[in-house]
Amino acid sequence: MTSLAKTSARSVAAQVLAAVISEQRSLTAVLAEHIKLVEERDRGFCQQLCYGVIRWQPRLTLIADKLLKKPLKHKDTDIQALLLIGLYQLSELKTPPHAAISETVNAAKQLGKQWAGGLLNACLRNYQRQQNEIDAAIETDKQAIYAHPPWLLERYQLDWPEQWQQICEANNQQPPMMLRVNKQQNDRDSYLQLLAAEGIEARAMDAGNEAVLLTSPCDVHKLPGFFEGMASVQDGAAQLVADLLDIQPGQRILDACAAPGGKTGHILEQAPDNQVIALDISDIRLESIAENLSRLNLSASLAAADAADTGLWWDGEAFDRILIDAPCTGSGVIRRHPDIKLLRRPEDIDQLAATQQQIMDNLWPLLKPGGLMVYTTCSAFKQENEQQIEAFLQRHPDAGEVRPDRPPAQPRPFGFQRLPGDDVMDGFYYACLQRR
Numbered sequence: 552m553t554s555l556a557k558t559s560a561r562s563v564a565a566q567v568l569a570a571v572i573s574e575q576r577s578l579t580a581v582l583a584e585h586i587k588l589v590e591e592r593d594r595g596f597c598q599q600l601c602y603g604v605i606r607w608q609p610r611l612t613l614i615a616d617k618l619l620k621k622p623l624k625h626k627d628t629d630i631q632a633l634l635l636i637g638l639y640q641l642s643e644l645k646t647p648p649h650a651a652i653s654e655t656v657n658a659a660k661q662l663g664k665q666w667a668g669g670l671l672n673a674c675l676r677n678y679q680r681q682q683n684e685i686d687a688a689i690e691t692d693k694q695a696i697y698a699h700p701p702w703l704l705e706r707y708q709l710d711w712p713e714q715w716q717q718i719c720e721a722n723n724q725q726p727p728m729m730l731r732v733n734k735q736q737n738d739r740d741s742y743l744q745l746l747a748a749e750g751i752e753a754r755a756m757d758a759g760n761e762a763v764l765l766t767s768p769c770d771v772h773k774l775p776g777f778f779e780g781m782a783s784v785q786d787g788a789a790q791l792v793a794d795l796l797d798i799q800p801g802q803r804i805l806d807a808c809a810a811p812g813g814k815t816g817h818i819l820e821q822a823p824d825n826q827v828i829a830l831d832i833s834d835i836r837l838e839s840i841a842e843n844l845s846r847l848n849l850s851a852s853l854a855a856a857d858a859a860d861t862g863l864w865w866d867g868e869a870f871d872r873i874l875i876d877a878p879c880t881g882s883g884v885i886r887r888h889p890d891i892k893l894l895r896r897p898e899d900i901d902q903l904a905a906t907q908q909q910i911m912d913n914l915w916p917l918l919k920p921g922g923l924m925v926y927t928t929c930s931a932f933k934q935e936n937e938q939q940i941e942a943f944l945q946r947h948p949d950a951g952e953v954r955p956d957r958p959p960a961q962p963r964p965f966g967f968q969r970l971p972g973d974d975v976m977d978g979f980y981y982a983c984l985q986r987r
């Protein structure tokens with residue numbers, strides 16, 4: 552990718568999007584690397600362009616195909632991205648056409664591709680003139696209506712024949728920002744007062760006793776006491792996991808797939824003196840657990856390891872609690888990570904389900920009799936969730952499902968499922984298993 556001096560939000564967004572589209576890299580990672588190239592006042596706009604274009608990419612690409620006489624070459628993915636940026640401004644942001652078009656054309660110059668200015672100008676002006684006809688021509692295409700790739704639509708439809716449209720609509724919304732108040736430092740009511748004193752509008756949520764919903768997203772720098780660990784950013788759905796673990800003082804707890812440590816922090820906030828072992832297969836991601844715990848002033852034993860390869864990391868002492876927040880398709884959190892639409896492949900589901908099964912099977916013998924294993928995913932696919940748990944219970948006669956008095960989501964035949972957007976929260980699956 553070319554390095555640029557501080558430059559326009561649109562040209563940086565085009566480069567970020569080109570890396571996501573052609574190199575199949577994660578939007579969060581690429582954006583973090585490039586956002587500093589944009590003037591501070593334009594960073595929010597650059598982020599909005601990146602997330603918005605990726606969110607609507609399946610639809611915008613169909614429109615772009617109608618406007619281009621022939622497809623752009625692979626080396627010009629940045630120009631393809633600029634075209635999508637222009638279309639996104641015209642169709643979703645309702646940016647005044649003269650600004651949307653001329654600034655997008657200027658961005659091509661900044662990318663050193665002056666030749667593309669005429670092409671972008673012609674395509675965007677044609678869209679402006681023929682928007683009604685073009686929109687009508689794609690309106691029967693589900694990919695255009697729901698802005699999801701066809702395989703993903705089919706999969707939601709298969710699993711949730713009544714709810715799939717509602718799931719897709721929720722996936723296309725901008726998610727609200729939620730916080731978890733650190734109960735070691737203050738209670739939710741007093742933190743709400745601190746927020747109000749800073750002019751940050753917020754309310755308590757039903758998801759546990761620590762969850763707060765902000766009326767509008769806000770930079771963490773503005774949150775009272777954030778860097779002293781008073782609060783963390785975490786969706787309410789993820790905060791419900793700690794309750795299921797039923798944490799008591801004096802327990803030995805394994806957080807098997809822990810990075811970036813959102814739930815590790817919450818587990819320790821319940822009982823900071825507990826012995827918590829946090830594993831993650833990625834040593835880079837493990838560093839983010841250390842950073843998060845240090846901000847919260849909490850500590851755990853951290854190890855970079857494949858949780859399923861117990862011979863390599865287990866010291867032989869059984870656990871009272873095991874949390875498996877499993878690697879999954881993320882099909883419940885597309886509103887937060889819209890690049891999942893682009894980066895996931897249908898064959899990932901089988902592969903991830905096999906990994907989930909192996910982690911569960913290999914960790915089960917490490918649980919004390921009477922101990923609890925909580926299995927969670929941020930997926931909405933049954934294969935990773937209720938079907939996974941049904942098969943696990945068949946393979947392990949010494950396992951029984953615990954159904955808590957306060958269910959964390961809609962009860963399913965096995966476990967509990969929250970679909971994306973239910974009670975404004977992320978899509979999430981929960982199951983709680985006890986060893987007899």
Ligand SMILES: C[S@@+](CC[C@H](N)C(=O)[O-])C[C@H]1O[C@@H](n2cnc3c(N)ncnc32)[C@H](O)[C@@H]1O
Pocket residue numbers: 789807808809810811812813814815830831832833836856857858859876877878879910
């Ligand atoms: C859903 S994320 C965990 C989120 C985390 N629990 C939190 O609340 O912040 C799943 C994590 O599992 C890790 N992972 C994937 N395969 C693993 C394995 N075999 N053993 C341990 N960790 C694994 C990934 O690197 C990823 O960080």
